[in-house]
Amino acid sequence: MLFTLFIVVQCISLVHGSFCILPRSPEQMRAAMRGPNAVTISWRTGGNFGKNDTPEPRVEYSTSKTFTDKVTVNGTTDNYDKSSFFHNVALLNLSPSTTYYYRILAAPTCVRESGIHSFTTAPLTGNPSAVSITLVGDLGNDNLLNLGGSSRTMKGLRQVADKTDFFVHIGDISYADDYGLGVPFEFYEQSWNSWQKHMTEVTANKFYMTGPGNHEVTCAILGDFLCLNSNYKNFSAYLHRFRMPGDESRGYKNLWYSFDYGLVHYVIINTETDFPDAPSGPGTLLNGGNFKGLTGQLDWLKADLEAANGNRAQVPWIIVSGHRPFFGSLPKLPALPGNCDSCRTAFDPLLQQYNVDFYVSGHVHWYERLYPIDANGNPIAYNYDNQPGPIHIINGAGGAPEGKASVKTPISASAKIVSAFGFARLELKDASNARLSFVDSKTMQEVDSVNITRHH
Structure with missing residues (x-):
């Protein structure tokens, strides 16, 4: 006693x-x-x-x-x-x-x-030193469907941290809105806290830049009407749990923004809301946004890319990331088609106009690399030797608590599809040469790699 x-x-x-x-x-x-x-x-x-x-x-x-x-x-x-x-x-x-x-x-x-x-800290803008970026999407926590895939990818991210200048997470971060799917049956806040605790070794010591996906919109992926706590709606958790340079780049908080790191100008866009026919906008199932109307994000992106394109002599590479892909192959059910037509209509003309080098997305739970394509998604070359237009990479294979995707119908521009959990790495070697690879987090082996040349 x-x-x-x-x-x-x-x-x-x-x-x-x-x-x-x-x-x-x-x-x-x-x-x-x-x-x-x-x-x-x-x-x-x-x-x-x-x-x-x-x-x-x-x-x-x-x-x-x-x-x-x-x-x-x-x-x-x-x-x-x-x-x-x-x-x-x-x-x-x-x-x-x-x-x-x-x-x-x-x-x-x-x-x-x-x-x-x-x-x-980042090097001076335009510093010619190589830049190493690690890209992950659709990660989440472990459950019965991914059988430890998330934790294996988290372990892999820790292993490559020393070789990474900064990380980019292309949406669908914790999958907290899927709580109860498989195990451990955590609730919304528990799922967010669990994911962020598991990632702390990476996020505390390396710049971890994030973008929004559909799983960040509200607390119930089956519909905003099932999210009974109004505090958990309209990107609230995502907007509070991270702090990205939206204000500093004249974007909007964590939803769209940009930054420079040596040789690269990196842009994050929001493919969920704030443009015409956005898939998660007001009145849709997830009922998010709009924060700056239907044109605020697009007006910002045009001004940002125009300025970046005019600064190519100093910062040659321009990369854009958004959660949803514009082009890609068709997965088998139960995975749903991932290409976002309204996103393509809204954003792709700007990416084409300003000759963006890469568009990196997620959403489909695999890794897919496309050959250079035209504005209609048709291949214009089967190599990466100074071809125009953005190279499209789908990188949604982080951990996918809803399960991996497998291919049903590949498109003619598809160069490589990997249905395995992992992450991509992009090395900008100098002003003209880059190397893209995908690492299977189970074996920590590269299962895809390609060299890219751009004469900026």
Whole structure:
């Protein structure tokens, strides 16, 4: 009895008028680019009896592992559910190509100091050094349908982190809206928290840039009407759990934005809402958006690509990623056709006009590489030697909790289809040469690779 009383007294303390039971550490740490010479550090805490347990989020950072020249910065907090509070701190005026060490400082109400993590800032825009990008889509958590496919891909992402400058997740991140499908039968918030905890080793130490997919729109994939908590609708979880450079690139939050990294200008678009006949827009099954009307995103994309195309001498490569593919082969049932006609109508003319180098999508649960194609999807060449127009890559094979796709009808422009869980890697070697590959996360072997030449 005395021992029990001792434990209770030790574990419960009165702090600023509220009880603290077992202080916890910050979790789900992640780093993202925030425009030139800036980085956002983000994390989650679980709150203290429904109240914000970190009213003044602070990060300490330094170029020294011992923090001899440390700088402390305050940030902001937001939430959409009383069980989670999301904190963001902007680190500004950083030096290019420099490794920084950081830690999240303790809060007075029940939150411990974090461990030490690190990131390396982007090189100067136009720096001729090679850039290595790891691309993943449709990842989610393990269940009975993917038989551990998600965790194998997560392990693979950790293994290639040291060889990766930044990661891009092309939508369908946690599949929290599929909760109850297979195991472990987690609820919506549990599924999000589980996924972000599993990914922390990657996201805390490498820039992890994200784009929206259909599984980020609402809390029930079978229909927004089944999402009974209004706090979980209209991309709410996605918009709170990540902080992408939408403001800094004149885009819109985490939904569409762009950034430069050395040789590449990278653009994220939203293929779910905010354009005519968008598949997840107002009045559709998922009922998302619109945030900037039917033309706001398209007007932004045109201006962004026009500026990037005019800057090719300094930043030669332009890559666009959106969740849904415009062209691709037909999968067998129960997988549904993945090509988005309204997306193609809205976005592809701009990609063609400004000679975008790659369009990387997901959504279909395989990897497919297309030959260079014209605006109608017909192959114009069977090689990648300085061909015009975007090269289309479908990369939705991360973990696919709804199951892998297998091919029913390949299109004539299909160069390679891989029905295995894994991720793609894109190496921009210099201003004219790139190498694309796909890694099977079960064997960690490359099962597709190709060299691409562009005379920018």
